[in-house]
Amino acid sequence: MRVFTYSEARQNLSKLLTLAQTEDVCIRRKDGSVFLLRKQQKPKGSPFDIKGVKTGVTTKDILQAVRESRER
Template identity: 55%
Template sequence: MRVYTYSEARQNLADLLDQAGEEGEVRIRRRDGSEYVIRPRRRDGSPLDVPPVNTEVSTEEIVAAVREGRERTPQ
């Protein structure tokens, strides 16, 4: 893992973030010797995992609405 100086990190922030995404983390060392770790935040679950909506509409009503719409559509 590469350790960047603070100045290098400022000049190459986009590359540093890309490297953190690929390698898991990147370290930045300041002049006073203190080190910081940059790592990507892990997302929990899928972005497509959305909570259900309670519409109180039955399956039969949905199917009937779709059929009605298809009957109205000229072919």
């Protein structure tokens, strides 16, 4: 992990972003606070990919419920 001062980071932002592709980069301010620059990992799959829920409900039951709701 490489550490850069705030001034160095400002002057070499492009270099830091390239470096952060392969390793973590720390940026340190004069007041001592430290920030970590890291490449964000892409999420695997879609957030809509979810497992189904097993129930005892049949297609017939669902159609009956839909018909009943339409009659109201």
